[in-house]
Amino acid sequence: MATIYDVARETGFSLSTISNVLNKGPRPVRAETRDQILAAVRRLNYHPSAIARGLALRRTNTVGILFGVVEPSAVVLNAYSAAVLQGVLSGAAAAGYNVTHYTERWRDAAQSEAAFRDRRTDGLLVIAPRTDSDLIPTLARLDLPLVAVSWSPEHFPIPSVDADDAVGARLAVEHLVALGHRRIAHITGHPGLLSARVRRAIFEQVLCENGIEPRPEYVLSGEYAQAAGHALTRRLLALPQPPTALFAGNDEIAFGALEAAREAGVAVPDRLSVVGVDDRPLAALMNPPLTTLRQPFQALGELATRLLLRRIVGEEIEAGPHLLRPELVVRASTAAVSADIS
Numbered sequence: 274m275a276t277i278y279d280v281a282r283e284t285g286f287s288l289s290t291i292s293n294v295l296n297k298g299p300r301p302v303r304a305e306t307r308d309q310i311l312a313a314v315r316r317l318n319y320h321p322s323a324i325a326r327g328l329a330l331r332r333t334n335t336v337g338i339l340f341g342v343v344e345p346s347a348v349v350l351n352a353y354s355a356a357v358l359q360g361v362l363s364g365a366a367a368a369g370y371n372v373t374h375y376t377e378r379w380r381d382a383a384q385s386e387a388a389f390r391d392r393r394t395d396g397l398l399v400i401a402p403r404t405d406s407d408l409i410p411t412l413a414r415l416d417l418p419l420v421a422v423s424w425s426p427e428h429f430p431i432p433s434v435d436a437d438d439a440v441g442a443r444l445a446v447e448h449l450v451a452l453g454h455r456r457i458a459h460i461t462g463h464p465g466l467l468s469a470r471v472r473r474a475i476f477e478q479v480l481c482e483n484g485i486e487p488r489p490e491y492v493l494s495g496e497y498a499q500a501a502g503h504a505l506t507r508r509l510l511a512l513p514q515p516p517t518a519l520f521a522g523n524d525e526i527a528f529g530a531l532e533a534a535r536e537a538g539v540a541v542p543d544r545l546s547v548v549g550v551d552d553r554p555l556a557a558l559m560n561p562p563l564t565t566l567r568q569p570f571q572a573l574g575e576l577a578t579r580l581l582l583r584r585i586v587g588e589e590i591e592a593g594p595h596l597l598r599p600e601l602v603v604r605a606s607t608a609a610v611s612a613d614i615s
Contacts, residue, residue, distance in 0.1 A: 275317040283313040335371045336361075336581055337394035341402035342466065342497075345376040352524075352553040353570055357400055357422060360574020368582050370395075382411040389415060396420070396581045403465040404428050418584035420577050425467050430592035432584065434577045438468050441566045441599035442475035442520070445548045448564070448601060449518040450483050453610040454546060458491035458516035460505045460526050469494075469522055472550070476520055491516055495526065502529025510537045510545075517545060517610050524549040524556050527563055531606070542608035552602055561605035569597045 280291050286306065293300045294310045313319075338361055343354040365372050373394050379385045379402075389397070389412060396418035402408045409429045412419055424433040449457050459476045462469035477487045490512060495501030502521060506529060509516055521527035527549030531541060539545050541561055549556060552567035576597070580590050 275319040277319070279317055280310065280313050280319055283317060284309050286310060332585075333393065333395055334369060335373050335394045336365055336578065336585075337373045337375055337389075337397040338400065339375040339379065339397060339408075340400045341379070341406070341408065342463065343401070345374070345378065348374070353551060353568075354400065356570035357574040357577075360571040360576075361398060361578050362574075363571070364575040364578030364582075368578075370582065379406065379408045382407050386411050386415070389417065392417070396585045398422065398577055398581055399424070401466060401468075403463070404467055404470075405465040418581060420581040420584065420590075422573055422577050423467055424594070426593045428467075432580050432590040432592055432595070434573050434580065434595045434597070435467075436568045436570075436573065436599050437596040438471040438599075439475050440596075441550065441568070441601075442472040443479055444599070444601040445520050445550070445566055446476050446479040448603070448607065449520065449546060449548060450479065450485070452518070452546065452607060454518035455485050455610075456488075456491070456514065456516045457485070457518045457520060458493070458509050459520045460502060460509075460522055460530070461492070461494045462497040462522040462526070464494050466497075469497075472520075472522060495522070497523045497525055499525045499529040499532075502526030503533045504529070506530040506533035507537065510534065510539055515539075515545075517614055518607070519545060519547050521547060521549045524551045524553040524563065524565055527565065527606075528555065528559065531559055531561075531563070542606055543611060544614065546607040546610075548607060550599075556602075557604065559606070564604045564607040565602055567600040567602050569599065572597055 277288060277291055281288055291310055294302055294307050340348055340354055343351050348354045348358060362372055397412060399421045401423045402421060409421060413429060413431055419431050421431060421433040423435045459473060461473050480487050493505045495505050502525060519530055521530055527547050530547050534541050534545050541547055549563050549565035552565045556563040556565050576595060584590050
C-alpha cells in the first residue's frame with residue numbers, strides 16, 4: 274500500500290507541500306506542482322489516511338449522536354428516535370459528514386465522560402437528555418460543539434431544537450375542552466424529561482383558563498411506554514368518578530389507554546376520548562384511529578444537524594430552543610362528551 278512518503282519520492286516534493294495539495298491547504302501551489310502530485314497519487318493508487326488527515330486538519334468530518342433515554346438497541350425500532358435519526362443522517366449526508374452512534378448508555382460523568390474526550394467526532398448531537406442527569410453540563414465542559422434535541426437552556430445554556438410542546442399541549446387540551454369535557458385526565462411521560470414537564474404544565478394551565486379545577490387523581494406520572502398507559506388508565510377508570518377524556522403524554526401511552534378501555538368495556542370515544550402525541554404510523558390504524566399531535570421529528574433531526582455543523586465551523590449559535598410547530602390531527606378517538614356522563 275502506497276504512503277505519502279512514496280508520493281514524495283516519486284515527485285521530489287516535500288511532505289508538507291504534498292499534504293497542502295491533498296488537503297486543499299491555504300499555501301499557494303503552482304499549477305504544475307499540483308498536477309505532478311495528483312498524477313503521482315493516481316499512479317501509485319495512494320489514499321490518504323482519514324485518521325492522519327483528521328489529525329492534521331483537526332477535523333474528522335464526523336458528527337456523533339447520543340440518545341438520552343432510548344435504549345441503543347431500540348433506536349431504529351422506536352418511532353421517535355428513528356425519525357430523528359433519519360433527519361440527522363439526511364442532514365449529515367447533505368453536508369458530506371458521517372455519523373457515529375454512541376451505543377453505550379450515559380451513566381454519569383465519572384463513568385462515561387472518558388469516551389467523549391478523544392475528539393473522534395467534530396461535534397455531538399444529544400437526543401432527549403434527562404434534565405436530572407449530568408450529561409449536558411459534562412459534555413459542555415469538554416469544549417466540544419454540542420446541540421441537543423428536547424432541552425431547555427434553563428438547565429444549561431446550549432443550542433437546542435424541539436417541537437413546541439407548549440403549543441402542542443394547548444392544541445390537544447383545548448380540543449377536549451371544546452368537545453365539552455371537564456373531567457380530563459393526563460398521563461405524563463418520565464418527569465425527568467423536558468417534554469413531560471412542559472405538557473403537564475400547559476395541561477393544568479389550559480384547564481384553569483377554562484374554569485376547570487385540575488384534579489390530582491387525574492394526573493399520573495409514568496413512562497413513554499404502552500405498558501404505562503395501560504396500567505395507569507386502568508387506575509383512572511377504576512376511580513369512583515372516572516375521567517371522560519384523556520390527554521396521553523405520547524402515542525405509546527395512548528395505545529395502552531385504548532387497550533385498557535377496551536378490556537374495561539369503556540367505549541372510545543363514547544365514554545372516553547383519547548388524544549396522543551407524535552402521530553406514529555400505528556396511530557391511524559388503531560381502533561378507533563387516534564387523534565394525536567403530529568410532531569416534526571425528521572425536521573428536528575435535520576435542523577439540529579445544520580446547527581451543529583455551523584457550530585463546528587466556528588459560527589455562534591444562540592443558546593436556546595429553536596422550536597418547530599406540531600399539528601393536531603383529529604381522528605375518531607375523540608368526540609363530544611355524552612350528556613349522561615358530563
